[in-house]
Amino acid sequence: MRLWPSEPFGQTVAILAIAYLLIELGIPYIPPLFGLASAPAPDSVVFQYMLTVLMGVLIWVSDNEERWRAFKRPIQRVLVEEKRKPIRVALLVLVPVLVAFIAFDQARPSLSAPPSFRAIHPAPPGSMTFRDRTIPITGLENPLRHEGRLEAHYEEGKRIYYRNCLVCHGDLLDGQGPYGPAFNPAPLSFQDVGTIQQLTESYVFWRIAKGGAGLPNEGGPWNSAMPAWEEFLTEDEIWTVIIFLYEQADKTPRTWEEVAGSEGGPQ
Amino acid sequence: MTRTILLAVPVLALASLSTTAASADAQDQELSLGKDVYDRWCAGCHGVDGAGAGPGAATMLPRPRDFTRAQYQVRTTGTGELPTDADIMHVIDVGMPGTAMPGWEDALSRDEREALVAYLKSFSRFFESGPEPTPLEFGSAPSSSEATITEGARLYQEIECWQCHGQAGRGDGSAAATLDDDLGFPNYAADLTRNWLFNGGGAVEDIYRVLRTGLDGTPMPTFSDLIESDIVTDDQLWSLAHYVRSLSPARAPAVREVITATLDESELPSTPDDERWASVQPFYVPLAGQVIVKPRWFSPRVTNIWVRALHDGEDVVLLVSWTDPTQSPSSDPDWASFAQRVVDTMEPKDEGSTWEPGAPDRLVVQFPQTLPSGLERPHFLQGDARRPAYLWSWSSEEDRAVEMVAEGLATGQQQPDENQQLSAVSTWSEGEWRVLFRRPLMTPDIAADLQLPLATAVPIAFQAWDGDNGEAGKQNAVSTWYFLALEEATPATVFMAPVAAFVLTAAFGLGVVARAQRRYTEAEERAGQAGGA
Numbered sequence: 001m002r003l004w005p006s007e008p009f010g011q012t013v014a015i016l017a018i019a020y021l022l023i024e025l026g027i028p029y030i031p032p033l034f035g036l037a038s039a040p041a042p043d044s045v046v047f048q049y050m051l052t053v054l055m056g057v058l059i060w061v062s063d064n065e066e067r068w069r070a071f072k073r074p075i076q077r078v079l080v081e082e083k084r085k086p087i088r089v090a091l092l093v094l095v096p097v098l099v100a101f102i103a104f105d106q107a108r109p110s111l112s113a114p115p116s117f118r119a120i121h122p123a124p125p126g127s128m129t130f131r132d133r134t135i136p137i138t139g140l141e142n143p144l145r146h147e148g149r150l151e152a153h154y155e156e157g158k159r160i161y162y163r164n165c166l167v168c169h170g171d172l173l174d175g176q177g178p179y180g181p182a183f184n185p186a187p188l189s190f191q192d193v194g195t196i197q198q199l200t201e202s203y204v205f206w207r208i209a210k211g212g213a214g215l216p217n218e219g220g221p222w223n224s225a226m227p228a229w230e231e232f233l234t235e236d237e238i239w240t241v242i243i244f245l246y247e248q249a250d251k252t253p254r255t256w257e258e259v260a261g262s263e264g265g266p267q
Numbered sequence: 268m269t270r271t272i273l274l275a276v277p278v279l280a281l282a283s284l285s286t287t288a289a290s291a292d293a294q295d296q297e298l299s300l301g302k303d304v305y306d307r308w309c310a311g312c313h314g315v316d317g318a319g320a321g322p323g324a325a326t327m328l329p330r331p332r333d334f335t336r337a338q339y340q341v342r343t344t345g346t347g348e349l350p351t352d353a354d355i356m357h358v359i360d361v362g363m364p365g366t367a368m369p370g371w372e373d374a375l376s377r378d379e380r381e382a383l384v385a386y387l388k389s390f391s392r393f394f395e396s397g398p399e400p401t402p403l404e405f406g407s408a409p410s411s412s413e414a415t416i417t418e419g420a421r422l423y424q425e426i427e428c429w430q431c432h433g434q435a436g437r438g439d440g441s442a443a444a445t446l447d448d449d450l451g452f453p454n455y456a457a458d459l460t461r462n463w464l465f466n467g468g469g470a471v472e473d474i475y476r477v478l479r480t481g482l483d484g485t486p487m488p489t490f491s492d493l494i495e496s497d498i499v500t501d502d503q504l505w506s507l508a509h510y511v512r513s514l515s516p517a518r519a520p521a522v523r524e525v526i527t528a529t530l531d532e533s534e535l536p537s538t539p540d541d542e543r544w545a546s547v548q549p550f551y552v553p554l555a556g557q558v559i560v561k562p563r564w565f566s567p568r569v570t571n572i573w574v575r576a577l578h579d580g581e582d583v584v585l586l587v588s589w590t591d592p593t594q595s596p597s598s599d600p601d602w603a604s605f606a607q608r609v610v611d612t613m614e615p616k617d618e619g620s621t622w623e624p625g626a627p628d629r630l631v632v633q634f635p636q637t638l639p640s641g642l643e644r645p646h647f648l649q650g651d652a653r654r655p656a657y658l659w660s661w662s663s664e665e666d667r668a669v670e671m672v673a674e675g676l677a678t679g680q681q682q683p684d685e686n687q688q689l690s691a692v693s694t695w696s697e698g699e700w701r702v703l704f705r706r707p708l709m710t711p712d713i714a715a716d717l718q719l720p721l722a723t724a725v726p727i728a729f730q731a732w733d734g735d736n737g738e739a740g741k742q743n744a745v746s747t748w749y750f751l752a753l754e755e756a757t758p759a760t761v762f763m764a765p766v767a768a769f770v771l772t773a774a775f776g777l778g779v780v781a782r783a784q785r786r787y788t789e790a791e792e793r794a795g796q797a798g799g800a
Contacts, residue, residue, distance in 0.1 A: 079783035088780060096772035103768035107761045111752035113524040113724050117642065162311035162323030163615065166367070167558055167565065171308060172374050178367045181522070182555035182570075184747045212559075213646065222646045222654070223747060227559045248307075 008061050008071040019053040020046075118185065119218040121199065124206050130230055139256055140202035144239045157244025160237055168225065173249045183225045190249040197251040200259060201242050208238050294385075301386025304379045312367065317390035319450075325614035326565040327367045329466075329485075330452050337391035338449065340482040341467040343402035346489035349393060351400050355384045365457075365464030403479055403491065408471050409502060411509040419510025422503055426490065428511075431456040436514045437698025439592035444601035444735075449484045453608040455568075457487075458590050458698075462515035464570075469515065475508035520551035520571075525724060528576035528583055530754045535577055535584045539694045539701035544586055547575040552729055554744035559648060560676060562617035566609055567744035568592075568733035572630075578753050583708055583719060585659075585751075587630060587729070588701040594663055595734030596625040602735040610737035620742060626734030627664035629743075630702055631679075633657070633728040634717045634751075636672060644726050647747045649673040657717045661691050661702050663734070668704055672715060677741050686712045708753070724750035 005011050027041045041049070061071040078084045078091070127136045144153050161169075168187035170177035175189035190196050196204055206214075212224025229238060246253055306315060312331040314321040319333035332339070341358050342350040359380050362370035371380065388394035409415070423429065431446065433439035436459030446454040462469030466485075467477050481489035493499045529547065536543050552574055556567040572589040593602050603624040610622060635644045636657040643654065650656030652674045660679060661668040668691030671679035688710045693702040708719040719725060729746045732738040 076783060076787070079780050080787045092773065092776045092780070095776060096769045099772045100765035100769035104761070104765040107764035108757065109722055109755055109761070111525055111527055111722060111724065111754065113750050114642070158311055159322040162321060163326060166311070166323050167326065167556070171311070171367075171369050176369070179555035179558065182553040182746060184524070184749075213651075217643065220642065222644045225555075225559055225647070225747060231561065 007074065008067050009074045012057050012061060012071065015057055016050070016053060020050060023049050116220070116223075117218075118220040118223070120188075120194075121203075122216050122219040124203050128206055128210065130209055130235060135205075135235075137202045137206050140200075140205070141256070142201040142205075142239050142242060142253075144236065144243060150243065153240045153243045154247050156237070157240035157242070158248070160233065160241050161244050161248075164229075164232065165241070173245065185220075185223055187225070190245055190251070196245060196249065196253065199254055200256060201239075201246075201253045204242050204245070204253070205238055208233075208241065297382045297385050298389060300379065301382035301384075301389075304375060304383050305386050308371070308375070309383070317387070323367070325612075328452065328566045328609065328612060329366055329448065329454065330450065331368070332484075333450065334387050334390035336449075336484075337388075337393040338484045340484055341477075342480050342483070343405070343476065344400045344480065345403055345491060346481040346483055349397075349400045351402055352384050352388075354402075355387060356380060359383060361468070363466055364468065365466055405472075405476060405479065406501065408475065408508075409505050411471070411513070415506040415509045416513050418503060419506035419508070419513075422499065422507045423510055426493065426499070426507075428507075431486065432459050433592070433698045435697035435699070436460055436511070437590045437592065439698030441599075443592055444597075444599060444605040446486045448486070452612055453605055454485055456592075459511050459514045460590065461571075462512060463519035469512075469519075471505075471508050471512045474511050475505055478504055478508060522553060523550055525750045525752050526550045526552075526574050526576055526727065528578045528585075528751060528753045530580065530756055531577045532579055535579050535582060535705070536586075536703070537705075538692055539586055539588070539703045544575055547577060547586075549573045549575050550749075552746050552749060554729065554731060554746050557648070557676070557730075557741055557743050557745045559745075560741060562619040562740070562742055563615065564613075564738065564742035564744075565615075566613050566736070567731075567738065568736035569731035569744045572729055572731060574729075576751065578708065580721075580756075581707060582705055583753065585632065585704040586701060587632065587704070588699055589630075589731060590698055591628055591695075591700050591733050592698050593628075593733075593735045594695045594700075595628045597735050606735050606737045613737075619740070621740035622734075622737050622742060623739070626732070626737075626739040627662050628700065628734050629663070629730075629732040630661045630700070631730040632659040632704060633673075633730065635726050636715070636717060638717065638720070638723070638725065644748065646675075647728050648676045648745065649678065649730075651675055657715070659689055659691075659704050659706070661693065661704070663693070663695075663700075666693055667691055668702070670716065682712070682715055686710075686715060688712070688716070719751075719753060721753045722755040724752050727751040 005014055023041060023046050028038045032038050060067075062068045078087050124137050126138050127134055129135070144150075166177055167179045168177045168183065169175055169190065170180060170187075173190040175187040177187065180187050188195055207226070209228065209230045211228035212221055212226040213228050215221040215224060233241070242253075245251075305313075305317075310321050312321045312323040312327070313319050313334065314324070314331075317334035319331045321331065324331050337349060339350040339354065339358075341363070342348070342354045344350060344354070358368075359375075360370055360372040362368045375383070428436075429440050430442045431438070431440040433443070433456075438456035438458040440456060443456040446456055448454045457465060462474075465473065465477075466482060467473050477487065478490045480491070481487050490499070490504060494501055494504065527548070527550075550573065551571060553571045554567060554569055556564045558565060569589050569591060572587055575586040575588075577584050593599075596603065606622075606626075607624065610620075631649075633647075633649060634657045635650070636655045645651065645654040645656045649658065650673055656673045658671040658673055658679050659668050660671050660681075668689050670682045670687055670689050672682065673679040689704060689706045691702055691704050693700060695701075706719075708721075710716045710718065717725070726748045727750060728748050730743050732743040738744075
C-alpha cells in the first residue's frame with residue numbers, strides 16, 4: 001500500500017492535512033517543553049498558518065510548468081469529464097450551501113457581552129490620603145525594609161494575608177483562591193511576570209489601600225471585588241503584607257531608579 | 268572457604284551499619300525539606316504545629332485538617348485506619364474540592380511533595396510504629412444502567428442516606444441541622460446534586476470509595492460493614508454510587524457571561540414548576556461570600572444559582588433556583604442553633620452584623636438603574652450614590668418580590684406601591700428554592716425602573732441570603748456583573764444574506780465549469796483538425 005500520493009494535487013492535499021494536524025494538535029505540546037501551561041492555537045492563528053502553508057505549496061507547484069499542469073489535471077477532470085459528473089454536481093451544490101451557512105452565521109444577530117476594556121495597572125496619583133493622612137506615592141519606598149527584622153514582617157504579613165486575602169488570591173498567589181472563579185475580572189495573580197514585579201511597592205500600597213472602589217474610571221471600579229483595605233488594616237499592616245507578597249511569589253519590586261530610567265513607561 | 272565466611276561477616280555488618288546511618292541521614296534531609304515546604308505553603312492554614320489552626324483557619328468551614336490527630340477523610344483504607352502514603356499524596360496533588368484546599372501537583376516538585384507526606388506523618392506518633400496500612404479491595408466500576416440507578420435509589424432509601432442528604436440529595440435531611448465534625452465545628456451535609464464540590468472527588472469511583480471508607484472526622488460513616496455482614500453486596504454499593512453520581516449533571520457547569528432570554532410568543536410559564544422550564548437552557552452563576560465591605564461573610568451557603576429566562580416581547584420571566592436546605596426561618600429549632608453555631612465559628616467578626624435567629628432567605632436580582640451608554644455601570648455591590656442600582660428583591664418572609672433602588676449594599680429603598688410592576692411566585696421543595704420573577708419589559712415608571720430593550724446586553728448581578736446559615740444584611744453571597752440579553756425575532760433581512768451568497772457562489776461555480784468545458788471542447792476540436800491535417 002502506497003500512502004504518499006504521486007500526483008502534485010494529491011500531494012498538496014496531503015501536505016495541507018498534515019500541516020493542519022501539526023498546527024492544531026502539535027502546538028499545545030510546545031509550551032510544556034519550557035515549563036509553561038499548554039495552550040492550543042486560537043482559530044485565527046490556525047487560519048493564518050494554514051494560509052501561509054497554502055501559499056508555500058502553491059509557489060512550489062507552480063514553480064515549473066510541467067508540475068503546474070500535472071497539478072491542474074485532476075481539477076480539470078472533475079470540471080470536464082462525463083464520468084466525474086457526480087463529484088462535479090456534488091461540489092456545485094455543497095460549496096454554495098457551505099458559503100450560505102457561513103453568511104447566515106455572520107448575519108444572525110448575536111447577543112454577546114460588550115467588549116470590556118480595562119487598564120489593569122492605571123496610572124497612580126502622585127499622592128493619596130490614608131485615613132485623613134496624606135501619603136506621597138511618587139518616590140515612596142516600603143519603610144519596613146529598613147526597620148525591624150524582615151522575617152518578622154514576613155510572618156506578620158503572612159498572618160494578615162491568610163486571614164484576609166487568601167479567599168480570592170489563593171495559596172499560590174495565582175488569583176485562584178476559593179472565591180476567585182466567582183469574580184469577574186478574576187483576582188490578580190501575583191505569579192504573573194506582568195503584575196507586582198513591574199510595580200513599585202508604593203503602587204501596590206495604593207492599590208491595596210484604595211481597592212476597586214478607588215480605581216480611576218479606566219480601571220473599571222464598578223467591576224472590582226477588591227476591598228479598600230484602609231477600612232480594615234493599618235499602614236504598617238499593609239506594608240507587611242506587601243513584603244509577604246514579594247517574598248512568597250519570589251519577585252522583586254520595581255525601584256524608583258528603574259522608573260526614572262524608563263521615563264514614562266508603565267508604572 | 269571458612270575463612271572467607273569469617274571475613275565476610277564483619278564486612279557485611281559494617282556495610283549494614285553504614286546503610287542505616289545513610290538512610291537516617293536521608294530521612295532527616297527529607298523531613299527538613301518537608302518542613303521547609305510545609306512552613307512556607309501549608310502552615311498559613313494548617314498551623315506551624317500541624318494542628319489545623321493557622322491564621323487562615325478561622326475564616327474557613329470546613330476547617331483545615333489537624334494532622335496531629337492522624338485522622339484523614341480521603342483514604343483507601345478502612346474507617347479508623349491510617350491512610351497510605353499514596354492517599355496523602357493524592358489529596359496534596361488534587362486538593363479537596365468544595366473547600367479552600369487547592370491541588371499542589373503543578374506547584375511543587377515530586378520530591379517536595381514526597382517530603383511533605385513524610386513531614387505530615389511526623390506530626391503524629393501513630394505513623395511511627397505498626398505495619399504499613401493496607402488499602403481495601405475496590406475492584407472497578409461496573410457500568411451504569413437504568414437498573415443500577417433504580418437499585419441505587421432503593422438502597423438510598425434502605426440505608427437512609429436521606430437522613431442527612433435529604434430525599435433529593437440536597438443536604439436537607441432531617442438530621443442535617445445537627446451535624447458536627449469530630450472537632451465540634453458545624454458540618455454541612457453534602458449537596459449530592461453538585462458532584463464537582465464533593466470532598467474526595469465526584470467520579471463514581473470516588474463516591475464508591477467514600478461509601479466504603481467513610482470520611483473520617485466527619486459524620487459520613489463507612490458502609491463496608493454492611494458488605495461484611497452480607498446485608499448489601501458490593502454490586503449494590505456500586506449501584507448506590509452510580510445513583511448518587513446520577514443526581515449531578517454529567518459535566519461540571521461552565522460559567523457563561525451572557526444569560527439569554529429566549530423569545531417565546533406562546534403564553535409564558537406562570538409558575539416555577541411549569542414543565543416547560545425543563546426545556547429552557549439553565550445558566551450557572553457562581554456566588555462568593557461578601558468579603559468586600561464590613562461586616563464580611565466567609566461561609567455563604569448559596570455558592571451558586573441557576574437562571575433561566577424567557578420573554579414574549581411584552582414581559583420577561585426569570586426563574587432563579589438554588590440549593591437551600593431550609594425555608595428560613597425553619598420551624599425546626601435545630602436550624603436556629605445550627606445558624607448560631609456557624610456565626611460563632613466564623614472569623615473575622617467585623618462590626619455591623621445584623622443577623623438574628625429567624626432571619627429569612629432572600630434573593631436579589633440587580634440591574635443598573637439606567638442602561639449605561641458606555642462601559643460605566645454601578646458598582647456590583649448595589650451601586651453607589653452616583654450610579655444607583657435597580658433591584659428585584661425577594662424575601663421568604665413575605666413571599667413576594669419588590670422593586671427597589673439602592674446606593675450601596677443593603678441601602679435599598681422600596682419603590683412606592685403604585686410603581687410596583689414586578690411579581691414573583693416561589694416554591695421550596697426538597698432543599699431547593701425556585702423563584703419566578705415577572706415584569707413588563709417597559710414600565711410607565713421610566714425614571715426609576717430600568718427599561719429592558721431587546722437584543723442588548725443588559726448588566727445583571729445576583730445576591731443570595733440563607734437566614735438559617737447566619738446570613739442577613741451585608742453578610743451574604745454575591746456575584747459580579749453578568750449580562751441578560753433578550754432575544755429578538757430574527758429579522759427577514761438576515762435570511763437574504765445566505766440566499767444571495769448561495770446564488771452568487773453557485774453562479775460562479777457554474778461559470779467556471781462552463782468555461783472549462785468550452786475550452787476542453789475547443790482543444791479537442793483543434794486536436795481533431797490537427798490530426799486530420
